[in-house]
Amino acid sequence: MKVINPALKAQQVKDYWNPKIIAQLNGQEVKVARLKGEFVWHSHANEDELFYVLKGELKIELRTETLALSAGEMVVIPRGIEHRPIAENEVEVLLFEPAGTRNTGEVENELTRHQLDSI
Amino acid sequence: MKVINPALKAQQVKDYWNPKIIAQLNGQEVKVARLKGEFVWHSHANEDELFYVLKGELKIELRTETLALSAGEMVVIPRGIEHRPIAENEVEVLLFEPAGTRNTGEVENELTRHQLDSI
Numbered sequence: 004m005k006v007i008n009p010a011l012k013a014q015q016v017k018d019y020w021n022p023k024i025i026a027q028l029n030g031q032e033v034k035v036a037r038l039k040g041e042f043v044w045h046s047h048a049n050e051d052e053l054f055y056v057l058k059g060e061l062k063i064e065l066r067t068e069t070l071a072l073s074a075g076e077m078v079v080i081p082r083g084i085e086h087r088p089i090a091e092n093e094v095e096v097l098l099f100e101p102a103g104t105r106n107t108g109e110v111e112n113e114l115t116r117h118q119l120d121s122i
Numbered sequence: 123m124k125v126i127n128p129a130l131k132a133q134q135v136k137d138y139w140n141p142k143i144i145a146q147l148n149g150q151e152v153k154v155a156r157l158k159g160e161f162v163w164h165s166h167a168n169e170d171e172l173f174y175v176l177k178g179e180l181k182i183e184l185r186t187e188t189l190a191l192s193a194g195e196m197v198v199i200p201r202g203i204e205h206r207p208i209a210e211n212e213v214e215v216l217l218f219e220p221a222g223t224r225n226t227g228e229v230e231n232e233l234t235r236h237q238l239d240s241i
Binding site: 004005006007008009010026027028029031033050051052053055065068070071072075076077078079080081084099100101 | 123124125126127128129145146147148150152169170171172174184187189190191194195196197198199200203218219220
């Protein structure tokens, strides 16, 4: 059993939009990621997704509104809801979602990460 | 979809050792709790439990060692592992575990919370 510091883990991530697994429990995974720029519009058919901002200011565009999250804030994007994360400046984020959730959801493109490393 | 600040939610909790639900996803619950003093030794037969410290210094006694967590640090206690949280001074914590996880695990005593409110 290891004490984990997600913010320090996030700082070890080298590239943007490439989540790393830091813990697993109950079939779920805790991940950290560094974000910069605009991601792709996508949704997850069967997975609710929690974003918790460790550092920076994260916008999450929805079709109906835009959410703005500062460090220490979180939101749950329910399954099936289209969303697009936007980090105007660098953001470090903790993700909580079912094991195997694909980062781009139903979309497959150059941003899709097919296999996530642990860190 | 609401932006949630777990640290602010935790500050709204009035009593110690009484987790409040702040979000639900994928059959799991995100809770916040204020802790002070020593909890009861217990384990959860079927639930892994994540502790993330929002404020203060949390000790978690295991039978084999004692974990020390500062604000911004987390640990996963796997199912079946006996543990006892200790907060020498007040601690605010975020919990992540399956919906319906009982705070005192297999133990039932005056600390057991049979129904958790949302906050």
